[in-house]
Amino acid sequence: MKKANKKTVKKTAKKTIRKKPAERPEVLNGKSYKLKNVPNGLDQLASLFVTINSHNKAPYELFIDVKDKLLYEHLTVYSRLISMMLRNGISHKVIADELKDITSDSTGHYIPGRGLRVNSLAARIGVCLEEHKP
Numbered sequence: 001m002k003k004a005n006k007k008t009v010k011k012t013a014k015k016t017i018r019k020k021p022a023e024r025p026e027v028l029n030g031k032s033y034k035l036k037n038v039p040n041g042l043d044q045l046a047s048l049f050v051t052i053n054s055h056n057k058a059p060y061e062l063f064i065d066v067k068d069k070l071l072y073e074h075l076t077v078y079s080r081l082i083s084m085m086l087r088n089g090i091s092h093k094v095i096a097d098e099l100k101d102i103t104s105d106s107t108g109h110y111i112p113g114r115g116l117r118v119n120s121l122a123a124r125i126g127v128c129l130e131e132h133k134p
Contacts, residue, residue: 024087028053028060033128038121040070041106048075050125054134059092062129071121078125092129099126 030053037045046068053061061083064075085095104120111118111127118124 024061025055028055029134030054031132033132035124035128037109037112038071038124039107039109040068041104042070044068046071050128052129052132052134054132057134059086059129059132059134061086062125064125078122082125082129092132096126096130099123099129102126 030051032049032051034047034049036047038048040046046066048064048066048068048071051063051065052059053063062079063083064079066072066075082095086092100118100123102120102122104122107121108117108119109124110116111124116127118127
């Protein structure tokens, strides 16, 4: 494997990072989804809300609201990073696929009423993002 030199890394970074973040419109349309009976990793169940706002017929930002203190910090990180990726042009399908690949022994579960097994809480959010219709 060829080792990248500092100049190459710097050039690549300049190409991939936007100099100015995309400006957020004042009003966006969105949908909120209630995800019930989500394991929090300690044999307890929680409910959470995922809100996906769209711009130009594509997901633009994602917010996750949860009252469970064990999940709050991690889901806030998910919200911010996923929103940043969406605003910078990364396809929601690519993000959803990456999330669906995450597995966890403690948060894998069946989606109630659907019989669909997801391997983690992150995967459940990925399914929600993938199925979102703006």
